[in-house]
Amino acid sequence: VQKDISHVPYGILAHDNGDAWVQTSDGKRMAPQEISARVLEKMKKTAEDFLGEKVTEAVITVPAYFNDSQRQATKDAGRIAGLDVKRIINEPTAAALAYGLDKNGGDRKIAVYDLGGGTFDVSIIEIAEVDGEKQFEVLATNGDTFLGGEDFDNRVIEYLVDEFNKDQGIDLRKDPLALQRLKDAAERAKIELSTSQQTEVNLPYVTADASGPKHLNIKLTRAKLEALVEDLVKKSIEPCRTALNDAGLRASD
Template identity: 80%
Template sequence: TNPTNTLFAVKRLIGRRFDDSVVSKDKDMVPYKIVKADNGDAWVEVSGKKMAPPEISAKVLQKMKKTAEDYLGAEVTEAVITVPAYFNDSQRQATKDAGRIAGLDVKRIINEPTAAALAYGMDKQRGDQKVAVYDLGGGTFDISIIEIAEIEGEHQFEVLSTNGDTFLGGEDFDLRIIDHLVESFKKEQGVDLRNDPLALQRLKEAAEKAK
């Protein structure tokens, strides 16, 4: 019910400069304000307050930390955080900063396709392998080719190549559904819902449920 102060897909902004082409495209797609920080980074503005993407990501990590603690019945102080294979050093550092803000000692930042291969037990298979890992997430659709090499009984993972679309994920599916509903409503009722932020927010919630 408060679209301009409801944040989502902030991961696309983390570690990016305000004049980055991805940020420029994102500004036209989200209802909240993306602003330029004093250092040139892309930040968001919520209720008149400017916030860095790592601060927002930290809120998510704090929630995950609490969920893990509730399940384990013990305090969680350390974490390994996964990131897309294409993340650069700035994006990886910003992710690590988010973990620190959340009160976590981030032991490692590892690539998401590597984490997927580990989750599927590919480190338990003998011999060398080359594996294609597809990742359809909330904001991106990526493919990574990883090599798993067995060296003296230990498995080493290396991302050989990665590519993808930063604007082909769950959020983008939502937007397509919203566009379809808005156009249909405009044809039937003669009213353009794009001029009503609250209506668009409700359509987004409906699109997420329908998806």
Template identity: 80%
Template sequence: MGKIIGIDLGTTNSCVAVMDGGEAKVIENAEGDRTTPSIIAYASDGEILVGQPAKRQAVTNPNNTLFAIKRLIGRQFNDDVVQKDIKMVPYKIVKADNGDAWVEINGEKMSPPQISAQTLKKMKKTAEDFLGEPVTEAVVTVPAYFNDAQRQATKDAGRIAGLDVKRIINEPTAAALAYGMDKKAGDSTIAVYDLGGGTFDISIIEIAETDGEHTFEVLSTNGDTFLGGEDFD
């Protein structure tokens, strides 16, 4: 059985990790970085660039350089977030036949899962280069406020990238697990602040212990999907 990788598919940056000796190890990509810009560019010669190479040519190819696709995934075109995004990004966001928000590049319409799959492929390749073996399974984190459509769209992106997404985990729950909150005895309620590159939110999580097993429930979450580290001067 191969390793299952963990992927943080972020609005601004993404990263991939694997359990190594009982601890999660974040893997460096081909550029030597532990995070990869969630940017995909479609060059005039048909080449698809992902991450830092895509970011470097964004100024000269703005209409075909896609970023913050996570804001569109699983959303309808008429969604307020999508309508706000349309006014802020240089690329073309269009309405698909089913009412979803898609992107048009060189006259071709593409769904957000198709585009996000390129970032996931990069994460998959990064892990495979490190492990020296094929990777086919992953756990992917998503914001706690993601609805069923957004979670399914994230799974679809994984499938397109050649990954069987075994589980979708809420980002604040993943943070609580990373800090060992599942090891503490008794029940507790915690606040998790998530300041990302493109978003900032807070979640209140209730951790309940029953016979040594811990369950995590997100009681409430709120934030701003258009405020993050990118917006800080």
């Protein structure tokens, strides 16, 4: 928690019971369960809008490394959100189910590589058939709580800022509105480069100086993106090796 404090834009303080609570900009103090409940309420409404009917029950996924108290806290958040939580399951298990890996015959071992927005997790799962039913066992899990998609976005943002500064002599790091537009554009560019070899980041009127408005127009190739994030990808490999080692397996298994 102490390490997290310097990375978040809100206050984190100790409650009377020793738990870490969040303090909002208006001074309100909230338990983590309350904040999780707000997210679940939003997901509940999204599901209801899509289905056209009330949603009262849910299965909620959590990271495989969550302990019993964290799982119970998640269940409590679901209850606060008005949901009857039928089950808490591990996220890698849910990913395996979503890809239909339980439909294949025989026993198997799989690795689930989960690079989220702010964190990275890798889990080694064994899928075994017991009495005609598939059972999932998480053999090992590892990861990095300070590695995620945002880090990849930030590399693109830094590149765009540096290129614009070279061209126009203006540092967009000092312009919060321009930075927000860049953040959105960087994420879009990253997604586009998943299927294209090249994309163009075009932000008209991104800023202005005494001579008038300035426009940002920079080409970004997949090769350049890969070079920008190469060390981040390498950073994710060691947790994979550790998880395999903890599970007593090799990549070939």
